Structure formats: C-alpha cells, structure tokens
Amino acid sequence: MDSLEEFIAHAVALEEDSAVRFDDMADALDVHQNHEVTDLFRKMAHYSRLHLAEAQKLAENKELPRFKPWEYKWPDREPPETPAMDATHYLMTPHHALVMALDSEKRGHAFYEGLALTHTDPRIRELALEFAEEEAEHVAMLETMLTRYPAPPADWDEDMDPPVSVD
Amino acid sequence: MDAVVKKPQDYKSDLKPVWCPGCGDYSVLASVTRSLAELDLDPHTVALISGIGCSSRLPAYSTLYGFHAVHGRALPVATGLKLARPDLTVLVAGGDGDGFSIGGNHFVHACRRNVDMTYIVMDNSVYGMTKGQASPTTESTWTGSKLTPEGPGLAPFRPLEMALSAGATFIARAFAGDPLEMTRQICAAIAHPGFSFIHVLSPCVTYRPEQKEWRTLVHAEFTEPETDRKAAFLRLLDDDGFSTGILLKSPSAPFRPTTAASEPISALGRQFAI
C-alpha cells in the first residue's frame, strides 16, 4: 500500500464487501426461515455500512485510486472483514452468527494492526491504528454479546425431515 | 466511461436465491454481477442462459435477459442466441450434471465451435436438486448416494482436459471461496473472443459437507495463461483438480456464420423457373 489514498480505498472496499456479504447471508437465511440469524446479519450489514460511511468521509476531497476487484492488496483471498459464505448453515444459531462476526472483526483488527505496526508511512500508521482501535471495540462488543448466546447443544444442525427433491 | 458507475447490485434481481446457505453458487452470482459492473455492461445487453440444476437457477437472480432452459441444453440455446444476435454478451451457467452428463455432447461441440460466449460451470460433484446423486465429476468410490451405494465406480470426468481436447481457446478454473480471482477470470473470459470455459469448484454444503476442505486444497497454479495447447496439456498432467487460474488463452477466431444480404427475397424463386 503506497499512499494514504490507497489505504482509504482499501478501507472503503473492506467495509463495502463485508456489508454486501452480510446482506447476502441475511437473504439466504431469510429464504430458509431462520429469522433470528437473518436479523443479526442485517445488523452486521448495517454496522458495516456505518463504518463504510466513515471511510467514505475520509475519502472526501481525495482522488482515490480505482482498483479492479482482484487488484486490492488483501492478506488473504477475500477482504479481511468479509465473512466466509460457507460458514453459514440454515439451522445456524445466533451463537454461530456471532462467532462468524467476531472472526471477521478479529481479522479486520489484525489487518489494521499489522499496517499500524509495520507501514513506513506515518499517516497510514496513524489512521490504521485508529481503525484498529475501533475494530478492537467491535471485538470486545461481540465477545460480550457472545456471552449471552452460549454454544447450542451438539445436535443443533439435526433436521428431522429429509431434504427435498426440487427439480 | 458512463456517467453513472455501475454497481454489482444493479445486476441482482429482487428474487432471493433458493440455494442452501453456505452454497458456493452465491459466490458465483456475486462474481458474475461484479464482473459485469467492472466491464460496465448495460444489463439489458447481456443474456444469461442456463439449464437445470441448483446453479442453473442463476438467471432469475439477475437483472439480465435470462433463459432457464431444459436440462443439459443451455449451450445450444446460448449458441443460437449468440449467432442470431451477435450484438449481445452471452453468458451460460450450469452445473456438473447439466454440463458434463446430460449436456456432455453439447459441451464438447461448444468447445469445438468456438462461438463467442462464456460458460461457467459450478462443479460440486453432486446432483443437489435431486437429493445428492453422484455426478460425472464424483470420485469413483464415493458412497454417499443411495443410487450408487457401492460408489459410482467410474473414473471422474476431467473438465479441463475435455475442454482442451475439444479445442476450447480459453480455459480456467476458479474456486467459490476466492470470488475476486473468479471475477478476474470472468472479466477475462468475457473479453476473450471465442468460447471461454470457467470450471468453478463450488462446494455443496448439504450433500458434500466435506468439500469445505477445498478451501485448504486449492492452489493458485495457472498464474500466466498458456497460449498453446501443448503447454496447457503438459500443465494438466500435473493437475490434482484443485489448480486454479487461467490455464489457456490461445489465439481465437470465433465462429460466425457468413451472412450478407445480397438478394431480394423475390429473387430466390428464379432458380426454380423453367
């Protein structure tokens, strides 16, 4: 990451991608009548959009570089705060959803923290530290929430009915 | 460039997918819409054709012109459309059963015919819509289906080798868990003049939950596309089925029937005059 603009572009893309993914997962759970988790995912998407707005605010009056989706410099295959689609399940509980969200936030935190500690540009270090601290707050908040949603019994994914033949 | 920058959401319809949460196909839908936004294509100039199966539900989830055709016949429908309407961008989506089993013949001949379109196969090695039977790409010893309790006992179909043998000019493999790389491939495939084949490893969380392991098995391998078949064949000799990237992008002259209106219709009868 070579410039402040590039850093902000990444922050924007990170939150946007996370918001879209949480929305997609909310839709998927909604279709499968899992309303509790649907609502949770919608909330996550909402928070991501709030953070997105903050990142976009930083971008005001700046000419951000335009990356193609695959040109961003993420540490992994996807942006760090984007939850993995294959971690969802139609019978998943709020506990699972919170674990997923927590995992995202932790990866987001690690991403920013890494930049805050290692980047050569002091302006990026400063901003990354700010973001990392914010992510740390989210992590703490989710950890608190998680105490209210302990792990479900081991047979949480048991379905008494067989799957349906569709086509 | 267009005054209004297009967003992936512009290509998504209000219809919500019926796919199981966790299905790899969500990722393909996201990559397709992202690619179209990236290429700044007007949704009404793109057609998305499919057959039958989980993945073939894709068109209805888009704001594109779609055709959800019968099982196995997406490629001929798309071919007819593209030949009759070369102005359109034509995408084809389907699964491993649709494309390699019932539609296998069309797959081979679409590779040969090299009509300018992009074919995305979401491969999960199982028939999801009919409750989990073995597909052409299923391991021969997989005993997860009541239909083949001893395992299918057939060597799995090797889509990339088939496509290469049949003469495809653009061949790639993507992984649902890496939608950004998939987006890159789809953009390149659409830009490629000719038949482009993208084999997407798209896990089935319901009937093949063990495919979650694919995340650790895939490896970016085809970093620079080959331009000739021999080199591509050599690379496939070492393919474990989890190599990703664009394997081949070779020079291509897409098939277009010659047509040049030269005569009034009324003149056609002259050949029968005595």
Place this chain on the structure above:
Amino acid sequence: MALTSVSIALTGSGGAGVMTAGQILLDAAAKAGYHGLMGRTLGPQIRGGESAALLRLATRSVQSPDDGYDILVAFDWGNIERFRDELPINPGGLIVADPHAGPVPDIMLTSQPHVAAVPFFDLAKKVPGGRVNMVALGLVATLIGLDHEYLMERLAIQLHGKGEAALEASRAALDAGAAAAEGLEHVPRLHAATPPTTERWSITGNDAAGVGAIQGGVRFCAAYPITPATDILEWLAPNLPKVGGSLVQCEDELASINMIIGSSFGGVPSLTATSGPGLALMMESLGLAVASETPVVVVDVQRGGPSTGIPTKSEQVDLNIAVNGLHGDAPHIVTAPLSIADCLFTTQWSVHLAEAMQTCVIVLSDQMLGQSRTIIDKPAELAFVGRRKVAEATNAAEAVPYRRYALTADGVSPMALPGTEGGAYTADGLEHDEFGHPSTQTTHHTDQLEKRRRKIESFDYGDHWALVDGDGDADVAIITWGSTAEVAREAMARAREQGVSVRLIAVRLIDPLPVDQLSYALAGVSRVLVVEQNHEGQFLRHLRARMDLPGRVEALHRPGPLGLRPGEILNRILAR
C-alpha cells in the same frame, strides 16, 4: 391412342442415371406446356442401388400420382422384388426392357402389360460418349410425342460447361432412342400441349418448404441431417445468407431445436427440419418452446416408422407424436401441407402462426411431398410474414416492472427482445407468474395454462384450416390430410365423372382441430371416409377424440411404401 395423362417409371441400378433422365423429361415437358410430377423410390445403397424415377405428365395440372404406370423402362431387374410393389403397371401398359437383363420377371407381368425389348446398353455403346439414360430419354420422349428440342434445351442447361461434344453425344443418344421407338406398338401418346406464356417452376416439396420459410421471415436455421428432410436444410444453407440469415449445422437434434429456441428468444424467426426420429428427440424442448412462449417451427418430413423404420419411404405416421408427444398440458400447433406445391404455403403460414402466437408449430410434410418434384405456376406472393408482438423499450428506473407473460385478452403478450431496455426477464420452462418468476401457485399455473390455450384457440385461422372442395349436396365426404389430399382429390374428380357427388375436406390445420368449421363442412353428409397413409388410422383417432363425426364413418388407411392411389379411394367411394 392419345391421353391427357401418362405415367412413366424409369428404373435402373448401378448409376444408370434414371433420376437425371427423369428430371430432364419432367422439365422439358413443362417447357412444352405439360404439367406433371416426379417421385422417386430408392434402394438403401448410397451409390449404385436400384432406383426408379416415377413420373406423371399431363395436359392439366396434376399433383397426385396415377394408379399405375403406363410405361415402365427397365435397364435391369436388380432387386426388383424389393420395390415391385411401388411399380404397379396399368393394364395394357408397356414395359420396355433391355433383353440383356434377362426375361421380364413374372411378378411384373401380373397386370398383363405389353412387353418390348430394347437393348439400351448396346445402343448407348454405339454412340461415342453416349449414355444409357439418354437413350431411354430419347425413346420415352418419342413414344409420348415430346419434341426433342425441349430435351436439348434442358440438356444444354444440365451439361453447361461440359462442352459441345457432350451435348452432341447426348443428342446422338436421344436419336438412337428415338430410332428404337420406331415401330413399337401399344404406345400411350400424350395430347399436344401449348407452351406456357407465364413463368412456371419445377420444384420439390422440400425446396418449396425452404422458400416458404424464408418468405415467412425465417432468418435462422439450426440443422442436423436426416432423411428425407436434409434437402430442406441443404436448400436453406446457401439461400438464407442471401437474405441476411444463416444456417448452422449442429451436433444433434437436441442442439438444433434448442439453438432455434435461443435464436428466436433473440427475436429472429427460426426453423429446423427433421424426420420422425429427430422429432422424437426434440419433444422435451418443444415443450420448453410452449412454456416459455418462444416461437419456433419444425418441419417434419415424415418417413416410415417406428424407430429407424423405412427412412426413404413415405408414410403419414407422426401425427400422434406431433399432436400428443409433448408432456404436460402443452397446447401448440400442428399443420400439414396438402400438396408438393403447398409445402411453400403451409410452411410460410406456419411461420406466421408461430410468430403471431409465440408458440411452436410442427409442419407434417412427408417423403412423398418433400422429395417429389412438380411443375407449378409461379406462386403468387403470400401476405403471411411472421410478425411478433414485441415490447417497447422503457426507462427501467421509472417503468412498472415488465410482465413478459401478462394475461391478455387474446393470450399473446408483448415479448421483450434482449437489448430492449426495461424488458429484461428470464424465460423459463418452470411454471411462472406473469413476470416469469417461477411459481407453484394454483392461480399462476391455471392462469398460464389458460393463457397458452386461449392464444391458439382464439386465433383467426381464416379459410386456411382446410381445402374444402367438391359438391355441397354430396352424401359422402372424404376427410384427409397431408400428402393424400391430392390423391383423394383425383379420386373425387373420377367419382364425379361417374356421376357420384363427393365432398372433400383436406385438413391443413391438424391441431387445434377447427371442430366448428369441420362440422359445418360436413353438414348433411351421411357417410364420412377418412383417408390417410398409415397402419393405425392416426388421423381418424384424432378426429374422434375431438368431435363426433356425422353418419357412417369409414376408415381407409394403409401403410407404405406405395403411396395411396386414386383408384383405391374411388373404389371405396363407389362401394356401397
């Protein structure tokens, strides 16, 4: 004796050239002012098999073969037992055979014809560059009284580019044949004809179907070869590009039907041609065309079945599958051309119907219609050009969502063609609502079923549903369809010559069967004779499933390969 109609069979094997001779004879006769037609029968060999050109020449327009042949020219008797059934000789007819082929087989002598020996091969050998078929051509033309100059005119076209010597060799061979005709007795001569003053065409039913397709607006064809439909595809291949269209050869019939569904979805009127086995493969996708309301036309040139059956011979055997072969409740249209020439009209009309109603039309031609050649006056221009009701572009942001399958009064909904802004939808074989969204709801299913039925039931087919001919006060009516129509018409004409009134209803619109019009056309008759060429009486069953027929109902149907003959139908009319 001079006749108004003479039928001639030219038979030979091993590449003797009977088909070429036959077509030259037909076209030369047309130039002289005669009408006529030429069918063909072929062995299963790709080259060198036994074959026969089956001609009928007449002073008036004829579209049906006669009962039998007045002249049979035989170069040899190879495999004659295989197709002697298709070569009935009229009583008092003349067989002219090469004696080197041995005696005329007994099976050819049952009608006690006259027999003459002409050494065609020896005569041809005496002419430098002479060919046996040209000797026979000269002989036959001389027998029936056709001036050789007409033959030479056609030969000049046929041999164009082969040089003067080839043409002279042919003339010498014709002369040798003419000399051999001298002194032959029991010769059926044709009445003199007057050369036509207006343009006439020499055309096969398959070519006519191709012309009808293009005139109807077809600009895309996906093709998979199959006997006896390939000729249509081969005619369209070079001719579609001339008018801005194209043809693509496919990997199989599953591809060809689906390709035309794709091209038609794109807004281009599309057609394919096939025969029974191919039609069977296309059935699932024809259902898709019905459900997705994508117009397509399939011309089925029927051949003997079931299975591979008799690929080179004609039968009317695909009515059952064409009408009933689609799964689900799938209203669609089935038509049948009523003569060789009518292949043009019916195909063009069928394109019009498919486009107007956004559904699939199956055209039931057959080998007899498709591969026979006839002489017709240049057809008048037809008004039927496929016109599809299309949806206009709307600004997507402001418009109400587009309803591709909107429930309209006539059941036809404006179709948005890809590229139209504001019209994007997904065509679907799944049952759907008005927007095209998949649905399992009772109301959506019922609404769409009724819509698809309504559009083909409420359409105004005009008078084209049938050819109704004959006497309004007749007691007996013949109902027939497809290639037997002209045969029945000739039977009717003969009955009337004997003072028996007959009404003829040759049905072009097989499904939806116009029951009201048919009942009206049958009013007052006490006897109905249903005529068709198949073993099971498929059309009769179809009629009975749809309506009550008046009076006594009789069936006249038998399988091929010999086509039904006017005399057979006449005998049934007269049998009381």
